[in-house]
Amino acid sequence: MNPRRVKLLFLYIALLGLSAIFLMPFLWMFTTSLKGGEDEIFTYPPQIFPKAWHFENYKYVLELYPWLTFLKNSVIITFLSTLGVVISSSMAAFAFATLRFRGRDKIFILVISTMMIPYYTTLIPQYILFAKLGWIDTLKPLWVPAFFGSAYFIFLLRQFFKSIPIELFEAARIDGASIFQIFYKVYLPLARPAIITTIILHFITAWSDFFGPLIYLQSEENYTLVLGLNSFRGMYYTSWHYLMAATIMVITPSIIVFLIGQRKIVGGITLSGMKL
The missing domain is CATH 1.10.3720.10 (MetI-like)
Structure with missing residues (x-):
């Protein structure tokens, strides 16, 4: 493989990794907004995605x-x-x-x-x-x-x-x-x-x-x-x-x-x- 392409590949992988790190707070905020309550939010071990998607949370807030x-x-x-x-x-x-x-x-x-x-x-x-x-x-x-x-x-x-x-x-x-x-x-x-x-x-x-x-x-x-x-x-x-x-x-x-x-x-x- 071309050394230049290898360098670009590692660069893209690093950028994707950094992007994932920066997007994690937003992802956590979004998934938390769809959880059912405190028990589900502060459960251990932590779970990123909710057990059930409570889109009615947005309706309640409005x-x-x-x-x-x-x-x-x-x-x-x-x-x-x-x-x-x-x-x-x-x-x-x-x-x-x-x-x-x-x-x-x-x-x-x-x-x-x-x-x-x-x-x-x-x-x-x-x-x-x-x-x-x-x-x-x-x-x-x-x-x-x-x-x-x-x-x-x-x-x-x-x-x-x-x-x-x-x-x-x-x-x-x-x-x-x-x-x-x-x-x-x-x-x-x-x-x-x-x-x-x-x-x-x-x-x-x-x-x-x-x-x-x-x-x-x-x-x-x-x-x-x-x-x-x-x-x-x-x-x-x-x-x-x-x-x-x-x-x-x-x-x-x-x-x-x-x-x-x-x-x-x-x-x-x-x-x-x-x-x-």
């Missing part, structure tokens, strides 16, 4: 809590915050990449340096601000800040915009295009891989956010899906099979979005690092 309300809140927060991040971060990145103004590089460094500030150090000032605005127990604290940009995505998009030849910007200006027209009609179409990367990464972050809703939301009608999962955890008892069933339903959209856009994520991040 009937136990207002999941459609939780879903609506999650969709609203995720959509608006993703829209805000894309609009604000792309416009800021375009300015840092193409426009020349006094102190541009210093301001950019200042923006990037905010990534080193721990989130928890700004939590109390933010909470006080939102409380004074009357936004506590509303969805606004979870999506309005997104319209002020994200340092990480500003950096990501700025790097991509700098990889676009500046001659395109200058030619468009000579043709009489405004700054906004250049941004909207020239740069945004070319930056589609980076924009899609931004959308996917922020979607997963916003959809799976637990700490933000936990801090700002108090009424059950404002809960998100992730916060609703916490309802299955009691002080003395946890229904693990129902919790796993709910978790499967909550993480499925993130998995689907990631699987659909994984190539765009790799391509967008790779292209964004072409020019510093």
